[in-house]
Amino acid sequence: MSSDAERSAVLRLDGLCLQRGARTVLKDLSGHFAAGSLTAVIGPNGAGKSTLLAALAGEIPPAAGAILRAPGLRLGYLPQLSALDRYFPLQVHEVVALGLWPRLGPWRRQTRSQRGLVQAALHEVGLADLAHQPLQTLSTGQFQRMLFARLILQDAQILLLDEPFAAMDEPSTQELLALLQRWSAQGRTVVTVLHDLAQVREHFSHALLLAGHAVAWGPVAEVLQPAPLQRAGYLPVLPAPVPRGSCSA
Numbered sequence: 001m002s003s004d005a006e007r008s009a010v011l012r013l014d015g016l017c018l019q020r021g022a023r024t025v026l027k028d029l030s031g032h033f034a035a036g037s038l039t040a041v042i043g044p045n046g047a048g049k050s051t052l053l054a055a056l057a058g059e060i061p062p063a064a065g066a067i068l069r070a071p072g073l074r075l076g077y078l079p080q081l082s083a084l085d086r087y088f089p090l091q092v093h094e095v096v097a098l099g100l101w102p103r104l105g106p107w108r109r110q111t112r113s114q115r116g117l118v119q120a121a122l123h124e125v126g127l128a129d130l131a132h133q134p135l136q137t138l139s140t141g142q143f144q145r146m147l148f149a150r151l152i153l154q155d156a157q158i159l160l161l162d163e164p165f166a167a168m169d170e171p172s173t174q175e176l177l178a179l180l181q182r183w184s185a186q187g188r189t190v191v192t193v194l195h196d197l198a199q200v201r202e203h204f205s206h207a208l209l210l211a212g213h214a215v216a217w218g219p220v221a222e223v224l225q226p227a228p229l230q231r232a233g234y235l236p237v238l239p240a241p242v243p244r245g246s247c248s249a
């Protein structure tokens with residue numbers, strides 16, 4: 001019989017294999033993300049983290065196995081920064097309002113209450129004063145905050161974020177980490193690719209450690225141990241200490 005945690009799974013991976021071109025970059029991944037969990041996907045460069053998120057978002061089909069999503073749940077995906085065009089001729093509030101599309105459909109004139117939602121989302125990420133700035137005038141960190149505001153409006157139950165803090169200063173990062181924790185407390189399921197293990201320890205409930213396959217997946221305290229991190233090639237294997245008195249000089 002399945003455990004309570006398995007019954008609350010919103011995303012389940014069953015023997016998942018993913019390919020880029022002809023190459024298998026992730027293999028035999030099985031497990032689940034529970035409702036309200038806050039999972040950091042970690043691992044060395046090339047481990048398959050971004051590939052996994054793109055597959056969870058439905059952008060890369062499984063080469064084998066399956067991704068099963070609980071029916072009726074909205075999904076929000078924030079790919080790595082470089083994937084987005086910063087020179088589109090739009091103002092900040094217009095980009096953020098795109099977050100309403102999944103619920104309202106495109107090309108509708110915004111109502112007063114929708115404009116209020118956009119403003120509230122901009123306020124939540126500290127960009128209320130920049131609502132009417134053209135997109136290309138934003139700094140990289142402001143641009144990323146704007147994308148978080150768009151995600152807030154998507155009101156998704158599953159949030160997939162690929163290195164969301166890569167371009168951000170420390171105060172912005174801390175504010176947005178707090179936002180992830182609020183999302184989790186609201187029962188949303190958050191899956192985030194991250195490299196900063198201190199952030200993972202402090203702010204996340206679960207971690208999935210990848211190195212072309214799952215090296216470890218579970219509560220953060222169990223995954224962030226020297227042995228699995230070394231197996232993933234994420235911590236140097238230190239030489240054994242030289243016994244005292246063994247130097248010849």
Ligand SMILES: Nc1ncnc2c1ncn2[C@@H]1O[C@H](COP(=O)(O)OP(=O)(O)OP(=O)(O)O)[C@@H](O)[C@H]1O
Pocket residue numbers: 020021025043044045046047048049050051052
């Ligand atoms: N579009 C692509 N075409 C072919 N191979 C790709 C493509 N994107 C990624 N890869 C390869 O797939 C493997 C996994 O890449 P992926 O971007 O998922 O790793 P990652 O763990 O997110 O790495 P990083 O920490 O460097 O962002 C890498 O070896 C990469 O070279």
